[in-house]
Amino acid sequence: MFEISLFEVLIILLSVFMIASAIIAIWFKDLLASVIALAVMSLLLSLYFYILHAPDVAIAEAGVGACLTTAILIITIKATKRMEGDEE
């Protein structure tokens, strides 16, 4: 039968959560919630990089993906509108 190690279980769990948060980011109509879901996906991706023995890329991903991109998108949402699809 199959023998699954802890490493593989962790990778499968991380992949499932990442895909789920990416789908949630598309599904929400509230763009602020979408941005938070994207930040969660970025954080899980940096954890993934750390498990795959690339701590260098993990630090860069956590700094740029989870923090700077979120801040830029939040500033942009503040300047435009918060909900998707409503015409003013």
Added chain:
Amino acid sequence: MKNEEMNEGKMTVIVQTIAALLFPLALIFSFYVIMHGHLTPGGGFQGGAIGASAVVLLIVAYGVKHVEEKMSEGGFSVFESLGGLIFVVVAIFGLFLATSFLANFLVNEPIFGKIPGWGESPLNSGGILPILNIAVGMKVIGGLSAVVLILALISREGEEK
């Protein structure tokens, strides 16, 4: 949240206090990652991104107007250009003092000259790599902070019209 506070771009007192506490810690961690770039994971870009995210934290918590009084976009531009200048000057020193562009001319010199052996990691090692890491870190901190600051300023001007 009240409307006046939203217009100023500020957040609540809780967020402001936590941001003021976290800002020096994030800067210290950024300098740590930059200074240990030649020994541990990380380097100029990673440390610079962490330092820029500390500045972005201040912008999000306190509003761009308050931050812009303390540190201007012109100052960030000068900081960034200084980083690029240090990188190129050190690289050209390698061309004149040693064999080629970016040659490691500081090896076996008294400062930064030691090559670390297996298992030891002195900070005073690596030749010109720490200097180049510091230059790249200055460039990334200045560049990313200036980008976010200008974006926030422009979006604020759009709100006022």
